[in-house]
Amino acid sequence: MLSIGELAQATGCKVETIRYYEKIALMPAPQRSAGNQRRYSQQHRERLYFIRHSRDLGFSIDAIRELLTLSDQQQRNCTAVDTLARRHRDAVQERIASLLTLRDELDRMIEGCAGGDVAHCRIIEVLSDHSHCHGDHGEV
Amino acid sequence: MLSIGELAQATGCKVETIRYYEKIALMPAPQRSAGNQRRYSQQHRERLYFIRHSRDLGFSIDAIRELLTLSDQQQRNCTAVDTLARRHRDAVQERIASLLTLRDELDRMIEGCAGGDVAHCRIIEVLSDHSHCHGDHGEV
DNA sequence: AACACACCTGTAGCCACTACAGGTTCAAGC
């Protein structure tokens, strides 16, 4: 059995985060010691590991909740898992695309700046007027 | 003079957001009508436009606060502006790099999935064990 | 004068944590 600190070390998750996961029912409440401290099993460790790794891969808490439910139904077809993963990949791809547009816009803005005083600063000028931009760089 | 709704339309900013910007002192409090409604000048419009455009380009509120202060000191050298912009560009670049790593990891995971049931799902397997991953995909 | 709609303030909620404050338990050393 692991204390919360040991579990934290074993999974690279902070102690506060583990307690938070319990509060939002992402982690089940573990057994307690005589003095009311949490004691975790290997099952807990595996579940938290799965959660942390999924978080590191950018899945939302809600997506992870679904993934955990799905991974418990071992005999079911994994189409739902696949769909979740693909949807996430696509979202990441879109985010990359919009950040690339943004970076190019920032680059153009920065390159345009030839030093000198603020009154003639290209960066301030661009920020003041979107028509200086090439694209739409909508939501970021 | 513009009402808050007209200002919102003119800048593509939501009414609530304008009030929020006033609360956090990013926008100065405007004049009021006899009936206590906000009335904005062209200076307000320009400032809000600058803020919105900077937000669209991903600058934080704090960075924008600095940019606004700097842009008011017309005679100063624009090095500080340049530094702020470059720092932001670099942050965006880093974010792109880590998202690219992440996307590749997701792609590998998804490609590994050959259908079938959850018990043999490659996606679940990878999520359960980071050693299946190629890189570190640290903070996302 | 009536109506619809825009506006007002203040508060709570979103996401995924993080950071306290103020108290209790545990394990090691003496």
Next chain:
DNA sequence: GCTTGAACCTGTAGTGGCTACAGGTGTGTT
């Protein structure tokens, strides 16, 4: 057995950048 100090406990509030109400007031048109 006793003391120390780290680790633990609960509960609440804060982060960023808004967004969404609720319950009331002003404005402009017919």
